Every structure is written in C-alpha cells, then in structure tokens.
Amino acid sequence: MATIYSPQPQPTADRPEAEQGGSTEAGGDARVKAKRAVRERLALPAWLPWLGGRVLSGIATAVVISVLVFAATQALPSDPARVILGPDASEDSIHTLQRQLGLDQPIPLQYVRRAGRAALGEFGDSLDSSVPAGKIVADRFGNSAALMAVVLVLAVPLAFLGGVALAIRRDSRFDRWTMNAIILFKALPAFVLAIGLILLFSTTVFPILPAVSLLDPEISPLLQPIYLVLPALTLILIVAPFLLRLVRSAMIETLEAEYVAAARLRGIPEWRIIWTHAVPNALVPVIQGIALTSRLLLGGGLIVEVVFSYPGIGNALNSAIEMRDVPVIQAITLTMAVGVVGINLLADVATVLVTPKLRTSARPRLRAGTRAKLKLKAGGV
DSSP states (O other), X not given: OOOXXXXXXXXXXXXXXXXXXXXXXXXXXXXXXXXXXXXXXXSOOTTHHHHHHHHHHHHHHHHHHHHHHHHHHHTSSSOHHHHHHOTTOOHHHHHHHHHHHTTTSOHHHHHHHHHHHHHTTOOOBOTTTXXXXXXXXXXXXXXXXXXXXXXXXXXXXXXHHHHHHHHHTTTSHHHHHHHHHHHHHHHSOHHHHHHHHHHHHSSSSOOOSOSSOOOOTTSOGGGOGXXXXXXXXXXXXXXXXXXXXXXXXXXXXHHTSHHHHHHHHTTOOHHHIIIIIIHHHTHHHHHHHHHHHHHHHHTTOHHHHHHTTOOSHHHHHHHHHHTTOHHHHHHHHHHHHHHHHHHHHHHHHHHHHHOHHHHTOSSOOOIIIIIHHHHHHHTOO
16 A cells, blocks of 8 residues: 655745744844833933923013012102112212112113123112122021021921821811811911010010020021021911811812722721822822912011011011112012022922822923812812
C-alpha cells in the first residue's frame, strides 16, 4: 500500500522577514509609548496658560489702581508745596518748590514719570520727612507683616479646629452658644474691641499690657511680643469668627455629601471619614477665606494700628493722608494693591492644586463658582 506523504511547509525566505517585521512593529510601538511618556512628564500643566492670563490680569489691575490712586491724590484739596512750606510761605517760594517737585507739569506727564519710577521701585522722597518713600514703606510693611504673621499663625488653626468641632456637634448646645458668641464678635466694630481690650488689660482692671505699641525700630517686632499682644488679639477676634463660621459651613456641607454616607455604610471609622474625606474637600472655601483675611490684614487693620499707635503700613498711610504726603500715599497704596493681587493669585493657584477637576482643566473657572460659593458659605448654615 502506497504511503501518501503530505508536503510539509517549508521555511520561506519571507517568514523571518515577517517575524522581524512584527518585532520591529512592536519595538516601534514601545518607542512611541516611551516618547509619549517622556512628553507627558515634560509637558507643562494644563492650567499654566490660565495662570499666565491671571498674572497679566493682575498686572493690568495694578496699573488701573495706580491710575485711580494718582487721580485721587491729585484731587486732594491742598497743595503739597504749600503743606511743606507752611501757610505763611510766599507765592514765589511755593511756585519754585512746585517747579522743583515737577508739580507744574501736565498731569498725564506727572503720572507717566511717577509710574516709570515706581516700576523701578523709586517712589520719590516723602514731602513731610524727606526720607525716601520706598524706605518708609519697607520699614512699616515689615512691622505689618510681623503682625499679620502672628495673627494668621494663631487664628487659622484655631478657626479650623473650632469649625470642624462645631460641624461635628451641629445643633448641640455647645454649637449654639459658640455661634451666638461669634455673631456678637462680628457685630462689634474693630475700634470697640480695641478700646475694650485696652480698658481690660491696660487700665486698673488688669494693668499687665501696654496700651501703646512703642516698638524699637532697631529690633524685630517678633522680639518685642509684649507690644504685639493687644493688636494681635484684636485682629484675631475680628478675623477668627469669620474663618470659624466658614470652616463650619464647609464641613457641614461636606459631611452631608453622598460619598461620606457611602463611607459610613462601608464601616469606615468616623475620625477617618472626617480627616481623610471631609476635611480635604472642605479646603477650597477655607483657602479663599484665608485669602480674604490676608487682604484685610495686609494693611494691619488701619483702625487697629491707629488705636494702638502700631507703626505699621496702615498707620503710615493714615499719617501720609493727614500730611498730604503724595509720594508716600502712592507708594503705600500701590504696594498694598500689588499685595492684594498676589494674595488673590496664590489663593486661586492653591484652589486649583487641591481640586483635581480644576487641576486637569485647561481653563479653571474660579470666579463664577468658587467666589459665589464662598459668599454663600460666609452666611453660615
């Protein structure tokens, strides 16, 4: 019987090429993926163009504010030259000083010259003391920054922990009594709180603290804590109730969210739900609240500095307005405007970084959403 042999497939010359082509294609895919991974690691964040736009809008805001401040100082009823020389000065002397100060030039030209010098950090000399306005701002801003740092370091943790505690014990007797006290402190004007603390701690009741902040200009204010106690305590009583109420409202809303209820159903401990689920999601309004507080404290609280004679930037601005010291007024207001713009920018960037949805978006929308939400939360829950 004949055996039939079926032909076996013979290796062809194109098979190795096919296999080699497949391996080449796989290797090409791997290289493409590797290049893509490198590009993703080196790629700029999606929100970076938005940040550039915010910086440009902040610069534009500062320019507009500088124009408004210059116009306001030009509208002051008195003449700086007459203020410097006194009411008995002759008209020739006044005109000579006006020419030396450049006050006889057209107003637009005066603004351009002042703006150009301000961009270089030169604000001119004080009309009252002949000291460079930039030096006055630097010295006084340092004092206000020290006071601001003390208030924030104490008020923010106190308000945050207190707000979380009140949210956990919502509608309890402790919550109701605390909220009533907060409403009371929010209703009191700043000067009433300041004077009340002076009467309590600087007169015959408890005469333990100085009523006036006589800081040594050669020593850092942080090394003279006795002069910081009353101004800092006053500002804490002003800003802490707002922050505490804001944290409480944000935490209550977060604790009522569906994902928190789902976490409770899964048996996750309550402390873990609070600190790993609720608190991170309540940070956005808190960040914006801290920004609002920082803007208030940037000037050191003008009324508080005046009451305690604290040598900060707010007190310097008050004195400059009384003396019609135009260079100092312009230097202080422009510095505060730039500071406010910077605080807003930092707060928005922090909000984007702690919010994944905004962090991955090319155009984070903070103004319409976050700002409105913050205003609602400020009213309490």
